[in-house]
Amino acid sequence: xxxxxxxxxxxxxxxxxxxxxxxxxKFILLPIQVDGISMEPTYHDRHVNCVNLLAYHWxxxxxxxxxxxxxxxxxxxxxxxxxxxxxxxxxxxxxxxxHNGHVYINGELLPEPYLKNECNxxxxxIVCGPNQYYVVGDxxxxxxxxxxxxxxxxxxxxxxxxx
Amino acid sequence: xxxxxxxxLLALAAGLAFWLWTxxxxxxxxxxxxxISQLAATACISAKxxxxxRAGKATSLVGDFANDAEIVITATEIGSRTLSGRDEIREAxxxxxxxxxALNVQFMDTxxxxxxxxxxxxxxxxxxxxxxxxxxxxxxxxxxxxKKIDGTWLITRAETVKTLQ
Numbered sequence: 020x021x022x023x024x025x026x027x028x029x030x031x032x033x034x035x036x037x038x039x040x041x042x043x044x045k046f047i048l049l050p051i052q053v054d055g056i057s058m059e060p061t062y063h064d065r066h067v068n069c070v071n072l073l074a075y076h077w078x079x080x081x082x083x084x085x086x087x088x089x090x091x092x093x094x095x096x097x098x099x100x101x102x103x104x105x106x107x108x109x110x111x112x113x114x115x116x117x118h119n120g121h122v123y124i125n126g127e128l129l130p131e132p133y134l135k136n137e138c139n140x141x142x143x144x145i146v147c148g149p150n151q152y153y154v155v156g157d158x159x160x161x162x163x164x165x166x167x168x169x170x171x172x173x174x175x176x177x178x179x180x181x182x
Numbered sequence: 183x184x185x186x187x188x189x190x191l192l193a194l195a196a197g198l199a200f201w202l203w204t205x206x207x208x209x210x211x212x213x214x215x216x217x218i219s220q221l222a223a224t225a226c227i228s229a230k231x232x233x234x235x236r237a238g239k240a241t242s243l244v245g246d247f248a249n250d251a252e253i254v255i256t257a258t259e260i261g262s263r264t265l266s267g268r269d270e271i272r273e274a275x276x277x278x279x280x281x282x283x284a285l286n287v288q289f290m291d292t293x294x295x296x297x298x299x300x301x302x303x304x305x306x307x308x309x310x311x312x313x314x315x316x317x318x319x320x321x322x323x324x325x326x327x328x329k330k331i332d333g334t335w336l337i338t339r340a341e342t343v344k345t346l347q
Contacts, residue, residue: 100308101291
């Protein structure tokens with residue numbers, strides 16, 4: 020028998036499981052699909068992943084974290100449908116600069132083992148505000164101006180990419 | 183038992199009445215959001231649309247804006263561009279619709295805030311735009327300001343918002 024000897028209990032279990040899945044994938048782990056190449060080679064186009072929405076509930080985002088950043092504020096109790104996926108390289112109050120393709124934080128070279136491609140980005144120092152994080156993609160093969168990057172407000176950071 | 187059935191029926195009737203009320207007398211937020219989704223639908227053109235249909239859509243699109251409306255677009259490729267008044271908006275829409283083979287516009291994560299005077303509103307959303315069936319698309323945070331003019335919500339300002347500073 021597919022439904023077991025106690026159909027009522029089976030039905031209840033199915034409903035509970037569905038409710039648990041619904042809650043988990045709406046409020047804890049948000050499923051996402053990568054669209055674009057700005058996080059290559061770490062995350063490929065069409066790659067499926069999850070965002071941990073509770074990651075920054077107890078502590079603040081850290082350097083090196085890959086996060087999702089919302090555009091507009093969605094309705095209460097609903098997750099944004101479109102987000103940016105970027106890596107945090109600069110923390111609040113820090114100065115971020117690009118010289119010869121390398122990142123300098125407060126004038127010191129930032130080791131970035133996750134980068135696989137060389138680039139020649141140059142950009143004058145930018146100071147992050149008290150609630151701002153500097154975010155950038157891992158794929159820096161395109162010109163600096165064509166890569167979406169910059170300072171994200173803390174309240175725009177939705178969560179940390181899980182895998 | 184009879185009372186239980188009566189109670190259920192009463193609850194159903196109350197629910198139906200409430201639903202009817204919201205349909206017949208929508209809140210200002212709903213009206214504003216409806217206007218924005220109507221704008222997105224009007225801005226979509228398919229490759230099959232004739233020149234006449236496109237011109238009609240451009241005219242219809244302009245109808246969603248106030249006479250003195252402003253559109254401010256800031257993008258890496260074009261810099262900052264401002265369209266002021268219905269005539270400039272119509273011209274830009276006609277030109278754009280004639281040039282593009284197809285256009286698909288979606289406004290997502292829309293949130294409407296109506297002012298205390300109930301005569302002005304602001305909508306923030308994420309615009310997703312692509313040229314028809316193409317896989318490539320552009321994403322842009324947008325902000326709209328609307329005003330109730332002669333009983334109709336019209337857009338007075340539409341602008342792009344820079345998500346990353």
